[in-house]
Amino acid sequence: MAMTMTQKILAAHAGLESVRAGQLISAKLDLVLGNDVTAPVAIQEFQKFGFDKVFDTEKIALVMDHFTPNKDIKSAGNCKKVRAFAGEQKIKNFFDVGAMGIEHALLPEQGLVIPGDCAIGADSHTCTYGALGAFSTGVGSTDMAAGMAGGVAWFKVPSAIKVVLKGELPKNVSGKDVILYLIGKIGVDGALYRSLEFCGEGVAALSMDDRFAIANMAIECGAKNGIFPVDDKTLEYVNGRTERQPVVFEADNDAEYDETIEIDLSSLRPIVALPHLPSNTKFVDELGEKIYIDQCVIGSCTNGRMEDMRRAAAVLKGKKIASGVRLIVIPATQKIYLDCIREGLAEIFVEAGGVFSTPTCGPCLGGHMGVLAAGERAVSTTNRNFVGRMGDPTSEVILASPDVAAASAIKGYITVPEE
Numbered sequence: 001m002a003m004t005m006t007q008k009i010l011a012a013h014a015g016l017e018s019v020r021a022g023q024l025i026s027a028k029l030d031l032v033l034g035n036d037v038t039a040p041v042a043i044q045e046f047q048k049f050g051f052d053k054v055f056d057t058e059k060i061a062l063v064m065d066h067f068t069p070n071k072d073i074k075s076a077g078n079c080k081k082v083r084a085f086a087g088e089q090k091i092k093n094f095f096d097v098g099a100m101g102i103e104h105a106l107l108p109e110q111g112l113v114i115p116g117d118c119a120i121g122a123d124s125h126t127c128t129y130g131a132l133g134a135f136s137t138g139v140g141s142t143d144m145a146a147g148m149a150g151g152v153a154w155f156k157v158p159s160a161i162k163v164v165l166k167g168e169l170p171k172n173v174s175g176k177d178v179i180l181y182l183i184g185k186i187g188v189d190g191a192l193y194r195s196l197e198f199c200g201e202g203v204a205a206l207s208m209d210d211r212f213a214i215a216n217m218a219i220e221c222g223a224k225n226g227i228f229p230v231d232d233k234t235l236e237y238v239n240g241r242t243e244r245q246p247v248v249f250e251a252d253n254d255a256e257y258d259e260t261i262e263i264d265l266s267s268l269r270p271i272v273a274l275p276h277l278p279s280n281t282k283f284v285d286e287l288g289e290k291i292y293i294d295q296c297v298i299g300s301c302t303n304g305r306m307e308d309m310r311r312a313a314a315v316l317k318g319k320k321i322a323s324g325v326r327l328i329v330i331p332a333t334q335k336i337y338l339d340c341i342r343e344g345l346a347e348i349f350v351e352a353g354g355v356f357s358t359p360t361c362g363p364c365l366g367g368h369m370g371v372l373a374a375g376e377r378a379v380s381t382t383n384r385n386f387v388g389r390m391g392d393p394t395s396e397v398i399l400a401s402p403d404v405a406a407a408s409a410i411k412g413y414i415t416v417p418e419e
Helices: 005-014 039-048 073-089 103-109 124-132 141-150 175-186 201-205 208-221 232-238 306-316 334-342 345-351 402-411
Strands: 024-028 031-035 060-063 093-095 118-121 135-138 152-156 159-166 194-199 225-227 259-264 271-273 281-283 295-299 326-330 377-380 396-399
Touching (some): 005 024, 005 118, 005 135, 005 194, 031 039, 031 103, 039 073, 039 141, 060 073, 103 124, 103 208, 118 124, 118 141, 124 135, 124 208, 124 225, 135 225, 141 152, 175 208, 175 259, 208 225, 208 232, 208 306, 295 306, 295 402, 306 334, 306 345, 306 402, 334 345
Parallel strands (some): 031 060, 031 118, 060 093, 118 135, 159 194, 194 225, 295 326, 295 377, 377 396
Antiparallel strands (some): 024 152, 271 281, 271 396
16 A cells, blocks of 8 residues: 555554554654653653553653743742652653753754654644654643553554645745745645645755754644655764664655645745734735834744754844844754854844843743733744734734844844845
């Protein structure tokens, strides 16, 4: 039976020769992920069910990233609970303050997810690891608890949408623009419980950071996962990060897809998602009137990687942010934080008038480090702009690439970098 890339990975982890869309399977897991918001609930369920031991101390990752360094007593208590569980269970991959990073940037960086893996995480953006040619998807905390105990999870095999990429991205256009364009085209439920399978000669022109950004936001159009083919760039990225051997799966030429979407990368222009849905997209040059901002956030599991930092710094270098605008730059991991310092990027951000933060999810979910007041508007490189996402219900979030976010911080309104 012909299968997509996702279906082949699921079949292999279910111990089956083949699977078909809609089939219910039980698949072995290579990684189970939780953070300081979702893991405490999973631990509670784990203990309530009477489990006393995790299935593998090296295949569970617990990352304290959402409200850390702790913003209040409750977040401190949550982290304490996870910290105690990690110690009791001798979990190898526990990342606390000083070692942590934003989970979906940290795990690939640490080599904890590689091509061919099957991973679940109690966070909806776990789909990020599809950039590496892995099947990864978000689950609830109860499913995380079951995964930690048994090392398996139930799945309904998804059907797929084939996304054919052609050409190369123009200057100041990145993977964030690609996924915003796709979400705007098909809507927030356009890929509901389906796999977004990216392919075509255009894939080779995308950097790994572009691919991570695209896979990260697959959930924003309802996809079960997003996945890229494994090529030389993928293998180069993985090389040296793990002793495990990548397993490369390729879709069959006659695999079935619900539909095929073609995107000419060379035709794309900087694009933003206006409030209050990621699908409410518009090319920046078509906005018309100026849309003024109060805050600019550059970071998150979508766009807090090194390439994102470099792109933003290139726009901000030698410039000052507009009066009345707050610029918050958050590198996604400690390594990226250090690299920004070593390359002089941190100095560029601070001299432009911004703040340079320790890795944290922080403002993305209205947690801390940049919560919006009533009526305020932010341009952000994060992944969601729902009502009240970053603070007060009357505040607004505009999603954008690092290039557009940085340029907008300088001008004080949504715009693109100057040539």
